[in-house]
Amino acid sequence: MNFLVILISILLSVICVLLALLQHYYFITKFYKKPSSKYAPEFEDLIPSDRKNLYELGYPIQNLNQDEDSVLNYLTSALKSQPKKISENINIISQNPKKMGIDTEVYNVLQAALAFKSAGKNNKAMKLFEHASAIAPDNADVLNWYGEFLEQQHHDIVTADELYFKALTHCPNHEAALSNRERTAPVVDRLDYLLFKTIDNKKDYLKDRMKLDNFDSVKKQAYYLHIYHTVGIEGNTMTVEQLRYVLETGHVVSGKSIMEHNEILGLEKAMQYVKLLIRTDYIGVTEILGIHRRVMGHVDPIKSGVFRDEKVFIGSHIPPPHEEIPALMENYAEWLNSEEAHSMHPVRYAAIAHYKLVDIHPFVDGNGRTSRLIMNLILLKAGYPPVMILKEQREQYYQALKTANMGDVRPFVRFVAHCTLQILDMYIYGTRFLSIDGSSEAENHVIHY
Structure with missing residues (x-):
């Protein structure tokens, strides 16, 4: 009798364990389902892993200059071309600013702007509208008039829509801004959709081009440019040639601080770690801390890879108290791996993931670099x-983040989308520049893409 009781107890325990395992498996697959990672991501090798083989360019570093490094010079110039904004024509509605309770200076500026606009002197009117929005950035009427001017005179419906949104954040019942945004929002949504479609088309074109061209030289140069701009945004003053010298030789550059050297070394370690994470299914708090530990490990070993334990101020933005960081980061990781996030277009998903982490600001330093690496991991x-x-x-980047803090994350998503187009163009023009076949037909295909 006792034997049967023991046997039944053991069987029930085994059944309970099996049920718990099945429940756990169901929970993971249900809420943290990812695209299969059992393949080699197309752009995985854009982060080199073998420094000696991939960084060897065939000429001495000390002889490097802009004239000799034509590939680097070509890619840098390609990157500097900024995407043009798209817009639609609509009619402007003029109102009397004096009735809106605006102070005398802004009133005078707006009167002059409207007068120049009526006279067809749009350049002068533009400067005055910019000045009015600078001295009265919270005034809904100023923002709305400025947006209307941009729509009609500069065909810039995207920026106008952003201004209408700002006007409504300061005055939710502003009739003109509500009417304007009701008209512009659907148009801007359509433009954003076309922007993502253009990105996907160029990505597919690049994937095909990579099979034909000598891509190694472009990849080497892009790797250095990536490190150069990423640390440069944070104030690092090393040139591309100098940081390349540090990474290739392990020697220091005279006149540059230890901090600047360590920032470069840390970012390289973090990029290598991101490459390892590409094939993982889950991006959790441990992985985020691992990225930060490598980013800041050489700069501040004590605070690297750990959440801040103090209050910080980032301009006008006040991040959440440090006591809330662990819970916020768990929620952030849950969102990163949610079906909601994975249902977005990858560029939108990456941009919002970047913004959310910067908004939490979980570390004392290195938040921007870590956020950009999370964005690129996605x-x-x-x-x-x-x-x-x-x-x-840099200024445009921080302004887009500031706008996101005000409640409109779309300009930041749009900024990241344009940066994605920018990098795709860099690789496309780079592969064309180094094309093996050298056919004019292939060149024209890229030029008129």
């Missing part, structure tokens, strides 16, 4: 090349 896993934000785009 893009690489989805088959897109890693995005680089240029030093020259």
